[in-house]
Amino acid sequence: MNSPAANYVPPKPPALSRFFSSTPVSVLIYLVVIGAIIMSAYNGAQAMGYNWQWYRVPKYFYTLTDDGFQWGEIAIGLVKTIEISTLAFLLAIALGLVIALLRLSGLVVGGALSVVFLEIVRNTPLLVLLYLFYYVLGPIFDLDRYVASILCLGVYHGAMVSEIFRAGINAVPTCQWEGAKSIGMSTSQVYRYIILPQSIRFMLPPLTGEAVNMIKSSAIVSVIAVAELTTIGRNIISDTYMSFEVWFTIAAVYLVVTLILSIGVSFVERRYAVT
């Protein structure tokens, strides 16, 4: 092409903004900031004469002795955390769907029930809710600490999940209802075949956020001594006094788990992208 337009070079942004938005410079700035934070933490710890013993941490993940391979306490605690979070999340999904459908049902009793449930759960601190489940409902219904924690987390996040479901369902235009009703579908068929499949893509991103929150808030059950990751961390510290190393490690483990979850879901989201 010899036309003048083919050789046209569009104007560039100013040199300074090009410099700061270029990849190597951005990475450098990022590393400097992170480095500064780590350095100041390290210097602070040095100043108080902290005795770093990182070499003692790995054995809490796993040990390889003459007896063979063995998972360490942190690994076992992590499995427990994932187990509690998964079960509680399944409960939250089921509960959330029921509450959302009750609220959308148009039934006066259903709507009132779900609003009362939502307001009570959302206006109670999670810690208080946990005490209620363990110290009040626990003795009444004979719940052990493990079941009480799962129920508590499931109920608390069920309230959040129900709002996500409600928003997702409402995001599907009403004309979809009319189209489906006009071919004779029942309400449950409309939900199952038309509305829910379309609202999944509205629900997935906030549900991921809720799953991440679930894993993080599962740490609170350490106050009733359920042997999950945070409880394990406290136990190790009371044995070894390595509070810096252990809390850094525990935080990193939570970070890794939630990151894996987020990345996994972003793959699923691509599948449900708008066609």
Place this chain on the structure above:
Amino acid sequence: MSATQPMIEASNLDKFYGKFQALKNINFSVAHGERVVICGPSGSGKSTLIRCFNGLEIHNAGKLVVDGIEVYEGSREIRTLRQEVGMVFQQFNLFPHLTVLENLTIGPIRVRKKSKQEAEANARTYLERVHIPEQADKYPSQLSGGQQQRVAIARSLCMETRIMLFDEPTSALDPEMINEVLEVMVDLAESGGMTMVCVTHEMGFARKVADKMVFMDEGEIIETAPPERFFTAPETVRCQEFLQQILVH
């Protein structure tokens, strides 16, 4: 049910939205196999009326019997009724997460409990009939407006209903796509046997297929007449004015 009984019979229908009265004392009947075109200025209640016929809107007073089934709030028979009454919407209302073929078969499979093979074979013949057999595996968003509306018509045909309601089927279409949809509708009307109620401003179409013209304004039926008389010698002033306005172009 005897053939002399009307397919749709409305007597003294009223419909309110809050304080606003959308339908005022509507008396209206459609015979078996009759093709009725309803027209009127926007806001005249024609869409509200046609939506009452399959229970998408419920009237507040009066009696409405469609295909021998009375329509009222909370009726358990409304689903049975909807299986006999197809509806085509202004905005198509196709299901965007399903392919064209799935859009056509979901009703027959889930509601009519037909087998997948039978439903698909059926769907393909109806796609043939609306002249888009090659689009079966696409998603609605990949089709033009005219094609989407023809899929919507085929979706209603797949339910093999005896009544078809059209709620301004060409109003949301680009001008060059209106004809392809009207052709399909004329073809349907001329093949006979089906009762059709159509809200439209396409007067050429109305003249060609209608057995009866209905003019509505401000929630009332102002005039009912056979098309020859309706277009040449409308009785009421409001109807004359309306026809002048839309026939001027």
